[in-house]
Amino acid sequence: MNAHPLAPIPDADVDAFWRDGVICLRGLFDADWIEHMRAAVEDDLAHPGPLAREYATQAGQRFLGDIGAWAVKPGLRKYVEESPAAEIAARMLRSRKVNFLYDQLFVKEPGTAAVTPWHQDGPYWPVQGDQILSIWLALDDVTVQSSGVEYIKGSHRWGREFRPIHFGGDTEAYKMLPGETLPDIDAIRREPGSGGLEIVNWDMKAGDCLLHHSMTVHGAPGNASSTQRRRAYATRWTGDDVVYAPRNGQASITIDKPTIQPGEPIDCAVFPRLWPRPQDSSLA
Ligand SMILES: O=C(O)CCC(=O)C(=O)O
Incomplete structure (x- = not known):
């Protein structure tokens, strides 16, 4: 399994990430990583971790978020610690160091109607x-038809913060957190000219990210899709300028509690x- 990205990441891609707030990179992980991660996902589906959630509300459908x-899962830990992901993050963040924030497994099985609501992660x-x-x-080939992720280009630079939305539809969750209510993006995109929004997505092969x-x-x-699974593993990474800033009302993103204080760099176990x-x- 490759420890470093299979190809260099050009400066133009780093510039595009910072300009658009998103980029698709292809061919950085070898086939062994995909096989390894698919096995790790099957293990997780059979025995989800303590913070796993089922977001699909209709019987027979599955949208697992772990x-x-x-x-607690050595197979996932191996990817976090040994795959090229940390190096890719450092390059893209233009950061001297990176910390690992947490991971999130997203499996949306064929025929699962549950959408992933529009949101920003930061809040x-x-x-x-x-x-x-x-x-x-991506651990499967994915298109928007099989629940590929869509992004509003440039929205990371709107200077706006939107209150989190619960993926499973719990309207009580996150009520005490600050932030605007996110406008109805699906209604806006149906307006002429998509209401000025540029929404992007990519047809991906397994192993693209x-x-x-x-x-x-x-x-x-x-x-x-009635046949195509949609398994994906998201890892979250932070760079030099990031400090710990917990807010009342946020849900746990880690099984163990961090030992650092608000305002401190997040270095800890x-x-x-x-x-x-x-x-x-x-x-580096
Ligand atoms: O895979 C999904 O459906 C959600 C992905 C997402 O929201 C994220 O990785 O931040």
Whole structure:
């Protein structure tokens, strides 16, 4: 399994990420990583971690979100600690170091109508800073028909913060958190000229990944395919400018509690510093 990205990430891709708030990168993980992760996902589906949630509300459908499971699942931990993900994050964040924030497994099985509601990630998380991104690794080929993620280009630079929305439809959750109510994006996109929004998505092969900034508005339709699974593993990474900033009303993203204080850099066992790796410090 490759420890470093299979190809260099050009400066133009880093610029595009910061301009658009999202980019799709292809061919950075080898086939062994995909096989490894598919096995890790099957294990997780059979025995989900303690923070796992089922978001699908209709019988026979499945949209599993498992949060923070890397801490108890060696197969997921191996990807977090040994895959090229940390290095990719450091390159994209233009950061000297990166910390691992947490992981989230998203499995939306064929015929599952549950949408992933439009949202920004940042307001869910107990951190503050601009150098925060996710790497959403596709473990199946995916198109928007099978619930590919859609993004509003440039929304990370709107300077707006939207209150989190519960993926399973719990309207009481997150009520005490600050932020605007997100406008009805699906209604706006039906307006002439899509109401000025530019919504992007990519047809992906297993092993391709999406990198999105923590403030980029995104969501996904249900999985309308009757055959195509949609398994994805999202890992969240932070850079030099990030500090701990928990808010009352946020849900846990880690199984263990962090030991740091508000305002401090997030270095601790729960949010380990994974780049540079000791053996790679000359590359940082
Ligand atoms: O995979 C999904 O449906 C949701 C992905 C997402 O919202 C994220 O990774 O931040």
